[in-house]
Amino acid sequence: MTERSWTRGRPLGKVWADRMRGLLNTGDHPGQQGFARTGASAVVDCGVYADGKRMPGDFTPDQALEEARGREGAFVWLGLHQPSEPEMTAIARTYGLHELAVEDAVKAEQRPKLEQFNAVHFLVLRTARYVPHQELTESSQVVETGQMMIFIGEQFVITVRHGDASELAPVRADLETQRGALLEQGPWAVAYAVTDRVVDHYLDVADDFEADLDTIEEGVFSRERSAPIQQVYQLKRELVEFRRAVVPLQRPLAAITSSQGVVPKEIRRYFRDVQDHLTRTVEQVSSYDDLLNSILQARLAQVTVDQNNDMRKIASWAAIATVxxxxxxxxxxxxxxxxxxxxxxxxxxxxxxxxxxxxLLYRALRRNGWL
Structure with a gap:
């Protein structure tokens, strides 16, 4: 299943883009009169779900919300990828999203958090993926991060993805084909599935990161060729970037698992499983950080020892020349x-x-390890 739907032979994103273009050109959007957005729409997929199944047909975001409001227990899942401010503002007007949350969703520079604006919850996650590379250098990118924002309302869930990590097409396909009973729980079930995928990617990144860490450790303590200190420092910087994505998520998940009445009880159980996986990742990151600190200190000590050895050799030859x-x-x-x-x-x-x-002097210095 792809992340694109079709409406009357045209992509759903194209339909919504045409609507947005017409809306902005007619001046119906405040503060954007005469402005027309160019390029593809940010809408990736838009579906209406009822009784754990996706309803047939294709909908634009406003049509989907209208359809969900006409059916008991139905909700909309609207997927967006890097929306522009005009698009996000138009969607916010349709779904009643708070302007502060909309600003965060467009800029995508937020720490993981959970906020509530009236009846809408706003969950921010940071996505991460491992960047394959043949050799670790002093400028290698090891971890690529992005952001995932989730708006959870009574009859809708809106996912806003920035970056290429943690694509949601497999999540949507899995929920629609394999986990219909979970979908019956409503928008929070989608929020769980998205969060679970993001955290699962954390585990994958942590495992792949460990391989680079082993390579660096082996290089630092190798007798033949020691890894440059720049490589160790670069890997530590990448770990800091990964840590910023993983560690702050603990508080939002704790708030979700301890909430009463907002998140369905059954969904809270699923979130606890995600919390366990996140705890495991946090522990891995902490251990990697400690190990990298030790490796960095060991490498610095090696550099100091090498410098001392060089100074002893220079002093030894200077003593011989002094005679x-x-x-x-x-x-x-x-x-x-x-x-x-x-x-x-x-x-x-x-x-x-x-x-x-x-x-005689050379042999004495050689015997004492100075040469």
């Missing part, structure tokens, strides 16, 4: 009466003495 410099300085004073200056074998004897001292 020759000292004798050259003494016999370069040009005094008239100096020992051995008139001896036939004085120069060869001095050179032989210097070589002997050099060899």
């Amino acid at each position: 020759w410099t000292a004798f050259a300085g003494v016999y370069g004073m040009n005094f008239k009466y100096m020992p051995e200056t008139q001896w036939k074998y004085g120069y060869p004897a001095l050179v032989a003495l210097l070589v002997l001292i050099t060899v």
Whole structure:
């Protein structure tokens, strides 16, 4: 199943885009007179669900809400991908969404949170996916993050996705074909399914991230070739980005699982399972962070040791050179009466003495690990 529906031979997103274009051109949208949006619509899919099944037919967002209000127990699932401000504002007028939540949904720069605006709950998640790469470098992108916003009302659920992570077509297909009983629970069932997919991706990212961590750890402690400190630092930065997506979600999930009367009891049980998976991911991220800190400290210690070794080698060779410099300085004073200056074998004897001292000094420094 794809994320696109069709209406009278045209994509549903095209129909809604045409409506939006006409609405904005006629000046019916406040503050946007004469403005026409170009490009494809943000509407990915729009369906009406009743008794755990999707109703036949294709609907625009306003038609879907009207249809759901005419049927007991029905609700709308409207999926959006990176909507523009005019599109989101028009949808907000139809569904009665608060302007602050609409602003958050358009800008997509929010921490995970759960807020309530009258009868509508606004859940913000951060999506994440692992970016495959052949080799970890100091500029490799390991984790790509995005955002998922969910508006949960009495007769609708609106999912707003930013980024390419956690596509919802498989979630919709699974609910429609395999989990009709769950769909009967209403909009919060969709919110659970979306949250579950996002958190499952966290687990996948954490497992793949561990492989990079093992590679870095092996490289740092390898005798042949040690990993540059820039790679360790880059991996730590990517982990921080992943941590920002995972850790703050604990509070919204705790609020959902502890809510009374808002979220159906059966759905709260499902959310507790998601919470368990999230807790596991948080623990993994914390352990990775601790391990990366240890690796980073170990690499810094290695750099310090390498620098000390280099300094000892330099000092050792300087000590050897000092012997020759000292004798050259003494016999370069040009005094008239100096020992051995008139001896036939004085120069060869001095050179032989210097070589002997050099060899003995070299062996002593070598034995003590300085060379």
